[in-house]
Amino acid sequence: MDIRFVPFEEIDKNKWNGTVHFARNGNVCGYYWYLRSVIKEWDALIEGDYQSVMPLPRYEWPSFALDLLTGIGLYSVNPLSENRILAFYNLWEKNSHHLSYSFNEFMVPALVSKKYHSFISTQICFIDLNQSYKSIYENYHPETKKILSAIVMPDYEISGQEKPEIILKNIRMSSENKNIYYRLFYNAIQRNAGIYTKVYNLYSKKYASAFFVSHTNNLNRTFAYSNDEQSEIILIDTILKTYSGKDGKIILGKDLRLAEKFGAENVMILQNQSSFTGIYIKLKGMLKRLFEVQDSK
DSSP: OOOEEEGGGOOOHHHHHHHHHHHHHHHHHGGGHHHHHHHHHEEEEEETTTTEEEEEESOOOOOHHHOOOOSSSSSEESSSOHHHHHHHHHHHHHHHHTEEEETTTHHHHHHHHTTTTEEEEEEEEEEOOOOOHHHHHHHSSSHHHHHHHHHHHEEEEEEEEOOHHHHTTTTTOHHHHHHHHHHHHHHHHHHOOOOEEEETTTTTTTEEEEEEEEEEEEEEEEEEEEOHHHHHHHHHHHHHHHHHSSSEEEEETTHHHEEEEEETTTEEEEEEEOTTTHHHHHHHHHHHHHHHHHHEE
């Protein structure tokens, strides 16, 4: 196998996107535009003429970015054999400085077989859309069914097509994380891959909203906010009604609470926890406080 290290500046984005699109394990997290939105730049391991690609971190990825990159790792149009996976992993280990990383579920069996104990396992939840809504509904938790049966729909307003600035207007988060979302939302919208849904309770004035990024019939929930349980349940139920019967999945991420409500399945991914993470976070906080003090003078 001809696998080489390629710095970010030399990555051919068209070939990169082609590999991710046609890879046996391709997903939206691997696209050049998606990675650019979340981490701006990265280095890569590339096999041959982009038959396989794997992003490498240039710097420590904060937990916020890792939560948006749960499906990354090796992407390949070639068979995902244990030999290929381990060849890439060994080079990742050599070139990544053991910074934080998420290995997608297709890499897990090979890595587990070699007993790489430094990894932390976590579950990514999804619902298979390739079935009727009736079949999906049957897997809902009894409490979820009870809530849906008691809801009076005229009490709620369902909408979409909001500008990213409106979506995040009242959401409390750092400006750095908001900027990541702005880039991600606008890039997805420009590619007709962004789906935003909001359910608003007309009486309590509370709501739930979510932004999905689509890829080959899969819907990846990249953003969610809720201060109203009923609105949140209506939102997910509405999405499942709309997209049921299609060949794809709705991916809910690490939200085990929501997964239980809707009877979601899960797959295991592995995360490498950098030994520098704690120091990085503390240093970042110290620098932020320092600049805040200087600005106030």
